[in-house]
Amino acid sequence: MSHAQQHVLASAIVLALIVVFCIHVFLFPMYTSNPPARLIKISTYEQALCRTTLKNIRIPPEWRNPCPKYGIVSAVQGGRLGNQIWEYASVWATARRTGLEPFMPRCILKTLEEYFVNLSIPPLSYIGRCYLDVSQVVNSLGQWNSTEQNIIIPRHAAYWSLILVWLDDVRREFTFKPNLRAYAENVLREVAEEFELPEPTFVSVHVRRTDYVDYLWQKLKVRPAPVNYYITAMDYFIGKYRNVVFVVTSDNIVWCKYNLHSKRHRIKFVSDMDGRGPGKDLAVLSACNHSIIDYGTYGSFGAILAAGETVVYNVTTYFSTLIAEVLPNWRIMS
Numbered sequence: 001m002s003h004a005q006q007h008v009l010a011s012a013i014v015l016a017l018i019v020v021f022c023i024h025v026f027l028f029p030m031y032t033s034n035p036p037a038r039l040i041k042i043s044t045y046e047q048a049l050c051r052t053t054l055k056n057i058r059i060p061p062e063w064r065n066p067c068p069k070y071g072i073v074s075a076v077q078g079g080r081l082g083n084q085i086w087e088y089a090s091v092w093a094t095a096r097r098t099g100l101e102p103f104m105p106r107c108i109l110k111t112l113e114e115y116f117v118n119l120s121i122p123p124l125s126y127i128g129r130c131y132l133d134v135s136q137v138v139n140s141l142g143q144w145n146s147t148e149q150n151i152i153i154p155r156h157a158a159y160w161s162l163i164l165v166w167l168d169d170v171r172r173e174f175t176f177k178p179n180l181r182a183y184a185e186n187v188l189r190e191v192a193e194e195f196e197l198p199e200p201t202f203v204s205v206h207v208r209r210t211d212y213v214d215y216l217w218q219k220l221k222v223r224p225a226p227v228n229y230y231i232t233a234m235d236y237f238i239g240k241y242r243n244v245v246f247v248v249t250s251d252n253i254v255w256c257k258y259n260l261h262s263k264r265h266r267i268k269f270v271s272d273m274d275g276r277g278p279g280k281d282l283a284v285l286s287a288c289n290h291s292i293i294d295y296g297t298y299g300s301f302g303a304i305l306a307a308g309e310t311v312v313y314n315v316t317t318y319f320s321t322l323i324a325e326v327l328p329n330w331r332i333m334s
């Protein structure tokens with residue numbers, strides 16, 4: 001080897017070492033650097049996900065579970081019953097898709113357990129003594145890229161496209177308490193008797209008013225569904241099914257009684273005057289054969305549980321309308 005060749009070889013080796021060094025020092029960290037772990041005790045974290053102050057509980061011995069090996073799925077409490085049902089369902093579906101273990105903050109479970117039995121997701125308190133790394137938290141499946149990461153679903157979220165994949169299982173997950181089922185059956189039996197219908201087709205009408213009217217305007221610059229929408233939707237059902245009776249529920253039943261009268265339709269208004277009893281109304285919605293809803297998490301979920309034909313009000317790109325674009329037995333009307 002000539003002197004010149006030795007020189008080239010030496011230079012090449014030095015250059016190669018420099019490249020390897022640079023890759024290790026500058027490039028690898030871009031892929032491997034983890035933010036420093038910020039651990040928080042899960043019992044503390046659970047409280048942070050809740051609006052209300054949780055009572056201290058004595059953890060029963062059977063809850064001394066092994067800490068999760070990977071990330072978990074949970075949600076932030078937001079909204080009322082309708083929202084919290086979707087938050088729960090979003091956690092359920094996200095866990096199913098990812099294989100991560102789901103846990104719910106106790107406050108959401110408390111809301112739901114008033115109405116449903118045998119919910120499968122355990123409370124976060126179940127692993128309350130374990131630690132969660134808050135530097136490894138993402139909000140949705142879209143951001144999730146490692147099993148170390150926890151998916152904490154934001155308040156008011158409804159990951160409907162994920163949920164629609166397992167509709168039958170979701171319906172089974174939300175089993176009403178026996179007293180609510182009995183209440184709904186009773187309401188429908190009385191309605192059938194009142195109109196003397198031997199084989200009635202029950203079509204629920206859910207009318208969302210009160211705070212939602214403002215919300216629609218503030219958020220979407222959309223006016224509430226006009227009376228004519230509900231009447232058109234009712235006409236659709238009497239044109240298609242026999243012995244149809246409409247069962248109206250609402251957070252403002254007085255508005256409904258005043259506005260939704262029609263000589264052509266059999267209509268029964270069932271909600272309490274004060275808009276309380278959301279579980280009772282939801283049980284009635286889910287016991288009906290078909291559904292008319294306008295918008296909102298509560299009505300949409302009632303229609304999902306009823307599993308019949310559903311008419312929704314056309315609010316462009318709104319989630320109830322998007323669901324209707326996916327499900328074959330849902331249709332959009334204006």
Ligand SMILES: *[C@@H]1O[C@H](CO)[C@@H](O)[C@H](O)[C@H]1NC(C)=O
Pocket residue numbers: 117118175178
């Ligand atoms: C809830 O689960 C318990 C125990 O598995 C079972 O006995 C009961 O029938 C279930 N209740 C309902 C309403 O499905």
Ligand SMILES: *[C@@H]1O[C@H](CO)[C@@H](O)[C@H](O)[C@H]1NC(C)=O
Pocket residue numbers: 138143144145146
């Ligand atoms: C994985 O997700 C985290 C958190 O969203 C993000 O910071 C990171 O860039 C992602 N990594 C890759 C390779 O996509």
Ligand SMILES: *[C@@H]1O[C@H](CO)[C@@H](O)[C@H](O)[C@H]1NC(C)=O
Pocket residue numbers: 188200201202287288289
């Ligand atoms: C309609 O709903 C009622 C009450 O839930 C039920 O008893 C009946 O079987 C349903 N009818 C049809 C055709 O599904």
Ligand SMILES: *[C@@H]1O[C@H](CO)[C@@H](O)[C@H](O)[C@H]1NC(C)=O
Pocket residue numbers: 314315316332333334
């Ligand atoms: C819903 O409204 C949008 C915008 O006004 C319109 O383009 C669309 O055709 C409507 N869809 C139905 C099914 O009425």
